[in-house]
Amino acid sequence: MKKKITIFGSTGSIGESTLDIIRQNPDKYEIIGLTANTNYKKLLEQVEHFNPKVVSINDNNAYIKFTDLNNNKKLRVLNGKNCHKEILDLNTDLVVAAITGSAGLMPVVSALEKGLSIALANKESLVCSGSLVTSIAKKNNAKILPVDSEHNAIYQVLDSKNKSKISRLILTASGGPFFNKDIKELDDILPEEAIKHPNWSMGKKISIDSATMMNKGLELIEAYYLFDISHKNIDVIIHPESIIHSCVEYMDGSMLSQMGTPDMRTPISYTLAYPERIKTNVKRLDLCEIKQLNFFKPDLKKYPSLRLAYEALEIGKSAPTILNAANEVAVESFLNQGIKFLSISKVVEKTLNKASFCNVNSIKDVIEIDKESRKLTLDIIKHGSY
Ligand SMILES: NC(=O)c1ccc[n+]([C@@H]2O[C@H](COP(=O)([O-])OP(=O)(O)OC[C@H]3O[C@@H](n4cnc5c(N)ncnc54)[C@H](OP(=O)(O)O)[C@@H]3O)[C@@H](O)[C@H]2O)c1
Structure with missing residues (x-):
């Protein structure tokens, strides 16, 4: 039986990476629903390849253009505020939450209310509603599988039976594109410079968040809610190579981490296949080639956004x-x-x-x-x- 997948935000970076894995495993997955905001052209290509039963396009102009160009008469094409509910009425096994920002909140809430498992990339939905989302998941026996590479790493090495024996979570951060720049050089940075991430290829909003390190701040809040661990026991360290994707430290001094080349297809494939594993064509880690890994404490004067996230949790x-x-x-x-x-x-x-x-x-x-x-x-x- 193929796993039935719906992707909210299929035209974005995470959406495309998810479809790439599904393209490599056509015998394992079937696409039920896809959604976009503005990129109707990409959505048309995805429809042609994956033949979903339903799509939705949030932006009105894009919706009109899509319906004009679409030749697939069997496809249901939706637009409007509550269309995520209609999409979720179709039989789905796993929902990939890949919309950016708090616009992704309601699809997440609706899927969890239906008891559906979620591969959660949209960290903002957890940050803005925190324990409400995790309690909706708990109440409906729905699994939240984190896609964010750091949380996915922790999820893979966290021994839930020994949760009380965890002393610390360590979130790793690349330091973004300006890690080697002095704060004095940052004022006149242009958007096109800030979105150029050294290790990851991502959408614009998360790329800017990485440059300010608000992304790590949002991830700190995400980890706090997902793993129910005090922010006082969650540290952030800068690791420019992005090879160690985060660590869990236990009371006996053991520190467990997950490693891999910086490619979102690894954590995404983990969530798609969970609780099994599937093969991907992601570049393998060659430790002898890498030779050296580096770690630094973040400078909170240079990255005040990270301090603000700790303060928000304190408040x-x-x-x-x-x-x-x-x-x-x-x-x-x-x-x-x-x-x-x-x-x-x-x-x-x-x-x-x-x-x-x-x-x-x-x-x-x-x-x-x-x-x-x-x-x-x-x-x-x-x-x-x-
Ligand atoms: N990219 C990564 O490597 C990465 C890693 C970890 C976590 N994440 C998280 O994953 C989420 C997506 O990131 P991304 O990099 O894939 O972003 P992205 O490339 O900008 O894609 C965002 C997706 O959301 C859709 N969208 C945007 N606004 C919308 C709205 N108001 N209503 C409905 N759909 C909307 C976009 O549609 P159109 O393109 O059609 O306009 C697109 O499909 C974010 O929460 C991010 O923090 C991303």
Whole structure:
């Protein structure tokens, strides 16, 4: 029996890498649903190759263009706010959550409410709604399989029967494209420079997050919720080669890690095949060729976003939701050349300073807090008050 897969965000970097593995294993997987936002051309190519039963396109213009060009009369083509629910009505075994930003939250929530297993790339959905998402998963007996290479590494080496014997999680970070630059050189960085990651090929938003190290901040929050371990016991270290993808330290001094070449197809294939493993054509790790691995402590003055993520967890309540929303708005503004690179973290910090924190009791609360925080951040940017 083939595993039935639905991919939310199939036209992005994670979506494409997922389809690449499925292309290599046609006897194991069948595509049920694919979704896009704007890239109707890529979606048309994917439909032609994978023949899904349903697709959705979020952007109205892209939807119209797609329907004009689509020749597959059997394909259901959806557009609209709640179409993820319609997609999930079809029989699916695994949902790949690969939309970027908090736009990916509702497909994740709906899939978990249906008790479906999720390969979770969309870290923002966990960051903005945290323990709500993990408790929905628990209540419905749904598995969350982390795609993020760091969390996937921890998932692979974490001995859940001995969880109380874990003393530390160590998240590794590449340090991004500006690791070797001085902070003084960063103010005039252009978006095209910031999206050039040295080790990973990724979408624009996560590439900027990697350059500011907010990506590691979001991953810290993701790890806190996923593995239910205090942020005080989660360390971040810079490892520029991106070979060790994270570590778990146990009370007896053992440190377990997962290694591999920096290629998202490895963690993705782990989630697709779970609990088995499948073959991939990912480049194998040659330790003799690599020879040396390096590690550094992150400089929180250069990377204030990482400090802000620790602080958001310390504050608790709605702080991670606000941090995430402010960061999404600030990154978009930087990409549109509205603010400078170093202003991204300043804008996020200002939003956190001006916001009031409240309890987050429901997904409705998350959506409301996300909306209000975005307004506040836009206002801060508009008035240059950061
Ligand atoms: N790329 C990586 O290596 C990597 C690694 C770890 C974790 N992640 C996480 O995985 C997620 C996706 O990252 P990515 O690099 O694949 O991003 P990406 O290349 O920018 O792709 C994002 C996907 O989401 C869709 N999308 C964007 N906004 C949407 C909206 N409002 N409604 C519906 N769909 C929307 C895009 O559609 P269109 O392209 O059609 O516009 C695209 O399919 C992020 O949360 C990221 O943090 C990525």
